[in-house]
Amino acid sequence: MAMAFATGGAGLGIPLPDDHTGPGSLTTLEDALGTLLEGNEKIPLSAFAAALLNLLATQAAPASLVGPFLTPLPRLSYARKAKAFELLERTDSDLVALLDVHFPEPLTGSVSGLLKFVGGALLTLALFAALGEYAVYDPATKKLTARPVGWRLTGYEGRVDGLPDFKGYYQGREEAAGDA
Incomplete structure (x- = not known):
């Protein structure tokens, strides 16, 4: 619920692509994410991580809302992608403060550590997949x-x-x- 509040309250209005619009009035990423997170369904960690990285991409470069790729993160230069990951791992970021306040006890104050772990794990897993033997x-x-x-x-x-x-x-x- 805290993530739904944070992204829904961000007011970025990231539109869903025409061929990926959701049912009913779901036209923005915030609407879709909020609906997904408000339910009792289990969601894959990959969906959460992708939504989080795309939200941070829009903070690192607001112009990434439009472009040739489906979502904001791939539209960034490598330097801007590094900035998005820096925003994820900083304990004093606005995102961490917004999420920390809306998590229930005893989780209040623990989001910064979780986000640092997620940021590091995403980079490590990507490197492992790219540089390992799996592809060949x-x-x-x-x-x-x-x-x-x-x-x-x-x-x-x-x-x-x-x-x-x-x-x-x-x-x-x-x-x-x-x-x-």
């Missing part, structure tokens, strides 16, 4: 189909099967005997 991993063969981007950027040569000194038994031993 074939589950059927359990092999990589190409060299992952992260490997190229870091100069990683791939898996090492072991150093020659440690292959087989150490110093020619064939079994482990204990004196215990």
Whole structure:
């Protein structure tokens, strides 16, 4: 409810795209988000995070309300996207103050920590997805189909099967005997 109040009270009037308008009178992002958050339904964290980032994108650059992409965040330059994430992680931001006041006890005052975590987690997960092996991993063969981007950027040569000194038994031993 606090998020619905914060975004609904922001009065930004972010219009929903023509082909994504909701039922009835839902024509703005605030209306749609408020309706979604006021219900008793479970909502995916991704919907909340996307709405939050798009709201912050409009604060970082109000001109992002219009443009070639569907939502405000992709319309920003990298510098402005960094500014949006900075707004998310700052404990003294207007968004944090607005949300903190409207959360019920015992959550009052804890939003700043939650938002810092969300901001850091979003960046970490995005980097993990972009730089990991998932995009080139074939589950059927359990092999990589190409060299992952992260490997190229870091100069990683791939898996090492072991150093020659440690292959087989150490110093020619064939079994482990204990004196215990």
